[in-house]
Amino acid sequence: MVMTRQFDEEILLSRVLDVFWAQGWQATSMSDLASAASVQRGSLYHAYGDKERLFLLAFDRYAEQVLAESRTALDAPTARAALQRFFEVSIACMTAGTPQRGCFTTKTAMESGQIGTEVYGRVCTLMQDMEAALAEALARDTVRQSLVLPPDEAAKLILAFTRGLAVMERLKHGPEQLQALSQSMIALVATAG
Numbered sequence: 001m002v003m004t005r006q007f008d009e010e011i012l013l014s015r016v017l018d019v020f021w022a023q024g025w026q027a028t029s030m031s032d033l034a035s036a037a038s039v040q041r042g043s044l045y046h047a048y049g050d051k052e053r054l055f056l057l058a059f060d061r062y063a064e065q066v067l068a069e070s071r072t073a074l075d076a077p078t079a080r081a082a083l084q085r086f087f088e089v090s091i092a093c094m095t096a097g098t099p100q101r102g103c104f105t106t107k108t109a110m111e112s113g114q115i116g117t118e119v120y121g122r123v124c125t126l127m128q129d130m131e132a133a134l135a136e137a138l139a140r141d142t143v144r145q146s147l148v149l150p151p152d153e154a155a156k157l158i159l160a161f162t163r164g165l166a167v168m169e170r171l172k173h174g175p176e177q178l179q180a181l182s183q184s185m186i187a188l189v190a191t192a193g
Contacts, residue, residue: 012037017058021104026114063126074137079146079190087182095175103166131159146191154189161185
């Protein structure tokens with residue numbers, strides 16, 4: 001007899017993501033995940049196999065959402081406008097919650113010694129996809145005209161800068177301070193026009 005799942009997978013994965021985001025890969029146990037999802041630990045093992053599989057499913061949904069939000073934010077007529085909106089979305093994500101939850105991608109990358117190769121690969125893929133989204137948006141004719149750097153170089157610099165913002169957020173910089181830093185970066189890579 002095949003058992004049917006007695007839970008909503010979207011809700012479960014959202015709660016799983018919240019736990020991994022708050023506690024990190026290493027500190028999270030299957031018991032933590034089961035408790036947060038309000039299901040039996042055995043049900044999680046039966047449905048998903050292990051902690052890594054749950055993480056990957058939750059991370060994939062997170063990555064999809066982050067990329068979609070970033071692409072939408074980057075859809076602007078000038079480099080300044082695109083980057084302003086991009087940083088607003090990034091900073092809002094990392095400063096949400098009480099206490100602020102930080103950047104899930106950066107927090108996971110910091111555990112690179114503990115995460116498996118598949119999790120590490122997913123984090124790297126998200127960073128590559130984010131860089132590609134930035135480069136693509138910055139390469140549009142109207143946007144490229146207002147860049148100081150070629151789009152590919154600007155994308156690499158902006159992506160590296162967002163990792164720095166994630167570290168500054170962990171050092172208790174609030175949204176206003178992070179926005180001020182992002183304005184300085186925008187001034188370095190985009191003209192006023």
